Amino acid sequence: MEIYKTRASIASKSNWLLSLIIILLVTFxxxxxxxxxxxVLVPPLFGVPLDEFMAILSGQSTNPNARIALLFVQGLGAGLGFFFAALLIAKLIDKANLGWKQQLQRFRFTSLMIMIMVMLGGMLFNSLLIDWNSNVHFPEFLSGLEVKMRAMEDAAMDLTKYITDFDSFPEFLMGVLVIGVCAGLGEEFFFRGVLQPKLHAYTGNAHVGIWLTAFIFSAIHFQFYGFFPRMLLGAIFGYLYLYSGSLIYPIVAHILNNTVTVILVYLNKLGKVNFDIEEADEVSIPLALLGLLILLLGLRIFKEKNKTQITNGELD
Known part of the structure; x- marks a missing residue:
């Protein structure tokens, strides 16, 4: 069960709309x-003038420190931004107790191994979902919207490729820190640690809380052609928290998911592996369905191992 103990009136079910508005305002x-x-710190730390930063965002800067400067801004503004926003909301506004001592006590090595099984099954099934989502076509009357969304997707991919086109080992380490650790820690603390238990309480249903949180988690990335795979990933993280009562599992799972991708991108550039971040590995339907079976079976075992029971969407 998620841990979010609070008696603050602002966090009560009757104030759900005000609470969500405050979350939005505080986070932004x-x-x-x-x-x-x-x-402000970029020029003195990395020697990159602020007037060059727009060129960095478009991936056209020739400054040797451009990539690491962009990673720094992304890590502080996004990854740690979610972390500090969640901390501010939980501690100062909701006055909530997440029971970190209890969450750490619930973390077990055997459950960690089952979690890895869950993530492997999810990756296999998600490959099929990625391929389907990337090839979605809108009706003719929405063709203009599709063109705009494709353009946004291409721009996001260009920026991702630029950020992960590491020219040195220090840049690679910065990528692991920002894309892996900071994003995993910050996003899980915010979405699963704070938002999910609040939506669970507001809706009265654990599953609705998980999938609403996963929907929002995917939507804030503003990438429709990766929306459904990312939402499934968010839901997996949500169930890992729900079934264990420990936020450590989704944090570790998120960090591993992102870090493995960063490592594969770097090894591809070094010529050690063949990996294209733009192309999802082709997975046959039977293999993808096997992945779904492994995912569902793994979650079932994970749930039983952690002795969390759910009846009609409610925690016992």
């Missing part, structure tokens, strides 16, 4: 402030 505010601080 914290991220804006941290990104502003990061931008």
């Amino acid at each position: 505010g914290v991220m804006a402030v941290l990104q502003g601080i990061a931008l």
